Amino acid sequence: MKIGVYICTCKSVTDVIPVNEVVDAVSKIDGVVTVKTIPNLCVGDFSQVIEDIKAGNVERVVIAGCSPRYVLDRAREVISSKTDISPYLIEVAPIREHAAWAHRDNPQAAKDKAINLIKAYVGRVKAAQPIPKEVAVERVQRVLVIGAGPAGLSAALELADLNIETIVVEKKPYIGGKVVQLARYFPKLCPPYCGLEFMLRRLRLATNPLIRIYTNAEVLEVTGSPGNFKVKIRINPRYVDVEKCNACGKCMEVCPIEVPNEFNFGMDKRKAIYLPHDLAHPFAYVIDPNSCIGVKEGKCTKCVEICPTGAINLKEEAKEIELNVGAIIVATGWEPYDPYKLSDQYGFGKFKGVITNMMLERLLAPNGPTKGKVMIDGKVPKRIVFIQCAGSRDEKHLPYCSTICCAATLKHVLTIAERHPDVQMYVLYIDVRAFGLYEDLYKKAQALPNVFFIRGRAGKVEQDPNTGELIVIADDTLLGERIAIRADMVVLATGMVSSLRVHPPEWLKSGVGRSWEKELLQIPRYHYFAESDYICFPFESKRTGIYVAGSALFPMDVSWSVRSGIGAAMRAASLLLGRARTEYSYLTDPNIITIDTVKCTQCKRCTEECPFDTYTFDEKGYPKPDPLKCRRCGICVGACPAVALSLPYHNTDLIMGMIKSLDIKPDKFNIIVFACVNDAYAALDIALRRGETYPEEIITVIPVPCIGSVNVRWLADSLSLGIDGILLMGCRSGEATATEQCHFIRGPDLASVRMENLRETLSRMAIEVERVKVVEITLEDYDKVIDVMKSFVEEIKKMGPNPFKGFGAGAGFGGGMLVGRGLL
Known part of the structure; x- marks a missing residue:
């Protein structure tokens, strides 16, 4: 050598x-x-x-x-x-x-x-x-987009422009998401159909056979791995052939069944066969099998008989298809927070005049139940109260802000003032969060003579038994007094909840999603899809190859949904269009986990601690890593009690090769530091550049990909070699909390758990547990990191030398004592 x-x-x-x-x-x-x-x-x-x-x-x-x-x-x-x-x-x-x-x-x-x-x-x-x-890896040149709202459609269109085939699966019988239910966009206050029509024109282009859209469909199962997922899709029966239907409406005219119209939140009726909305795509009727007596009981065929094109088939059955895709984009959107949970406080469902902001959208829409007029029982209300943060920023309901409710209310206020200038409007708010261009909406609304902003949360909505008027009880925090406002209509600005929470999909419960549901959904209190790291790896879920866009990610407006769809599409494209070697074979990072099957005990700890579901098992029961799922964090290397796992740049031989080569002086203190390369090691570089120094007792600082990648056997072996103290510096802990900073999600928390186990072992061996210490050092802690190191050196000096110093490698507990006694 x-x-x-x-x-x-x-x-x-x-x-x-x-x-x-x-x-x-x-x-x-x-x-x-x-x-x-x-x-x-x-x-x-x-x-x-x-x-x-x-x-x-x-x-x-x-x-x-x-x-x-x-x-x-x-x-x-x-x-x-x-x-x-x-x-x-x-x-x-x-x-x-x-x-x-x-x-x-x-x-x-x-x-x-x-x-x-x-x-x-x-x-x-x-x-x-x-x-x-x-290393060359095959990758299917096809992307599955789940959800056909603005985010999903934007992602599909961008991928098609990159010549990548895209499959779009939409649960509803039409595309467009919540946008098609809006009356106006903000801040332009223009009709949403114009933006949707622009997308539809792009979808209709002859160059877009690359995009296949399945409406009335849902994903049942996702298996496989990045670059080659196997997807099972169920296409539910529409009972109307979209190729034959000319949307003449004769079927709807003869249909005898009427049910509440969910598109208008139950404020009017629709038939059992219906056109979802005026600009529906596909532009064809659909039958609701839950209300159609022809489908359920075979008692009615009026629509079949009158259809001039023979488009209706009441016996149509669901179909299942399977296909392979290289990447998946989840753009499943959002649902309004359930207003019935606010019934006791705000009277939703009890008092007819209490509606939600989305119900108001439909009243203001020209194709809504009142054709764009704000009306209750056929009358325009004289006074409207808007209750902001209805259920939001509330530990009993939604603890977070949905970011767009204030802007939506400002839009509503301006639109109502334009159409009904005599209506008085009161906005009860905690804070008006009108960022960027939305500040203009706020200023315009403030300038209106019949609009009053009152800072304070509404406590209760009651009804006057004599007049039927609604009474809103609130605390005006600026004046410091309780007020009561009489109104004809109360609008609850309810927040946004990920549709994944409201309607957990089947695929999330099996295949790729198995044991992942809790991880995939963000911190439970925030109800949203978890990104791998929302700053360092935006749009990327905790599973490589699955990306997130739109309001499945976090609450956002339409413009941000479009941007996020494009961003997620670029992330998916980067996976599929990496550096090409042949037409369908692409190059990937060669740093692949290897398993020494002689050492492996099949304990499965690597599979349990891997944050990215990298492992399956081979036919003999040994763990088998997927090179495209693996993020090369080394957490499994740190987890393995038998040190059977290795990364080419991070393994036992490399780390112990360094430590065993050090000149460990028996007459001096010898301390080593393991530092997360993304945070602590970088912070230390900055501190040293700024003129700081650290004690010479620290004989080396070893950079590691994640503090969770440090194996306790390395620490035990180091102590047996005469190392007096070991300091582990990683980023901020707190898995699944807003303060968690680890690029690999679980690193600091896993390191802390392992160190607790090691301390128990050290205590049994009469070794001070304080000789091994885990501390949190983020990149911004460059002004603290030297003090942390100095403090640790002083702690070790007070303890004195390692009592096992001088026994030599292999004689101490790292070389066999702990392992032989079953303590590690």
Whole structure:
């Protein structure tokens, strides 16, 4: 094994460290055949390294210079692209940050640290295994979009523009989502049909055979993995052939059955056969099987008899189809919060004049039950009270703000003032949240003479038994007094709830969704679909290949739904259109989990702790990772009690190769730190750049992909080697809470649980449990991280040396004592 060490001699290093002495020491390390100094190596001049590799002088490389956060990826890409060396046989030892800067006031400590760091990374590169630069994976060039509202349709249209076939599944018999029930968009106050018609024109283009839409359909099951999901879809009978129906309406004229019209929230009636709305797509009638006596009982065939095109078939049955897709976009939209849950407080369902904001939308719509007029019992109300946050921002109902209710009420106020200028309107609000362009709506509404904004939450809605008037009791928080407002109509601004909560789909309960329902839906109190990380991985669910758009993601208006649909489409396209090697074979990250079946006990802990449902099982019962589901977080590596799992860049051999190569001095304290590379390690880099230093007792800081990827066996082995203390620094914990920051969802929480188990074991062995500590360090904690490290060093010094120091590797509890006694 020929290892070349290349030391950067930039001024930041040479001002503190005597590089020549480091070269002499490093030259004596076993396996090192070449040690060279290169000025400003870290800026990217790797020509000398490349020459040595091509000449056969060097087989593995350690670059000693800047932090691997700045240099490692670039070094691997440049060197491996110009040689035949695997990128994972190249490492970077951060002697600038963790030697020259960490001990800038102590050149001797800086020199010793630089030598120790290089020894550690030589040990790491010795243990590294070459792997292919890329791995080819088949990916189906088709996307399933669940939901045909503005988000789902936008996603489908964008994917079609990228020449990707798209299947759209919509549960309702028409497309458009909640938009088709709106009277006006905001902030433009234009009719929503114009935007929908624009989308329909794009769908009708001859270039869009790439989009297939199944209405009246639902997804039953999703199995498989990213790039190749198998989907089962049920197409429910419409009983009307959309290809034959000319929407003449004769069937509806003869239908004898009337039922409440759910499109208008029960404020009028529709027939058992009906046209969903004026711009329905497909533009064809549909039969409600729950109310049609011809379908249920075979007692009526009037519609069949009168249909001039023979489009109606009362015996039509549901169909099931199966297809393969490479990615899935969930755009299932939202439902209004159930107003009947507010019946006791606000009288919905008890008092006729109490309606919801969506019911008002239908009253204001020209195709609504009152043809665009706001009326109760055929009369225009003289006074209307709007109750904002009806059930929202309320721990008993919805604890969150739905973001658009204020803007919707402002739209309603302006529209009513335009059509019924004599109506007095009162808006009871907690806060008016009119962000961006919606501020203009607020100012226009404030300027209206018959509109009054009152800051305060409504406590109760009652009815005067003599006059029938509604009485709204509220606290005016600005005046500090209780008020009572008489009204003819009360409008409840109810919030938005993910339709996944209201109507959990079948596919979420099996296949890909098995044991996922709780994870997929966001924090229970927020009722929304959980993203993997809403800042770092927007639109991406906790399952690779499944993306989220529109109000399934969080409450949003139409314009944001369109944007999110496009964003989700781009994420799906990036999965399917990665770097192509052949027409249907694409390249993916070669860092794939491997399982040592000799060590594996089939305990299934890896499958239980993986946040991304990466594992299935092979025919012998061993865990089998899916390379396209795996996020390479290493949490399963940290979970495995038998250390049977490995990632090429994160495994037991690499980590212990580093630690065993360190110069552990028996007469000094020796402390190591594991730091999450995304947060704590980066925060430490910033602190050192800003002039901070840390104690020389900390002999190395090991970056890890996630603090949850640290295996307790590594900690036990480290203690057996004479390490006096181990500090683990990860991001903020709190799985499934608003403060959780882990890119991999569960890392800090899993690390804390494992450390508790280790502490119990240490206690049995009469080892101070405080020798291993987990702390939360986020990227913004660069002003705290050094103090945390210093404090830990002082704690270890007070405890004294590790009592097992001096027993040697393999003699202590890491090498066999704990394992042999069944304590790990």
